[in-house]
Amino acid sequence: MPAIIxxxxxxxxxxxxxxxxxxxxxxxxxxxxxxxxxxGFSTGLLNLTWNGLSGTNVxxxxxxxxxxAGNN
Numbered sequence: 001m002p003a004i005i006x007x008x009x010x011x012x013x014x015x016x017x018x019x020x021x022x023x024x025x026x027x028x029x030x031x032x033x034x035x036x037x038x039x040g041f042s043t044g045l046l047n048l049t050w051n052g053l054s055g056t057n058v059x060x061x062x063x064x065x066x067x068x069a070g071n072n
Contacts, residue, residue: 031066 005020017028037056039049 029068031068033060033065 010018017026019026035056035058038051038054039047040056042049
């Protein structure tokens with residue numbers, strides 16, 4: 001059921017969805033890539049990681065990894 005919405009100001013949107021009114025479906029799309037070495041994403045109160053020689057391959061020869069522009 002539609003509703004009447006008064007004055008509205010949206011200052012910024014960062015990675016979210018703003019929805020007003022009726023819709024069939026909402027499908028936000030985004031793609032990102034993160035590189036980290038051994039033990040790079042360890043979080044918590046106490047982490048003990050013993051890493052020898054660690055290397056992360058960040059050479060990306062592909063121009064497009066996951067095309068999402070035409071995937072609506």
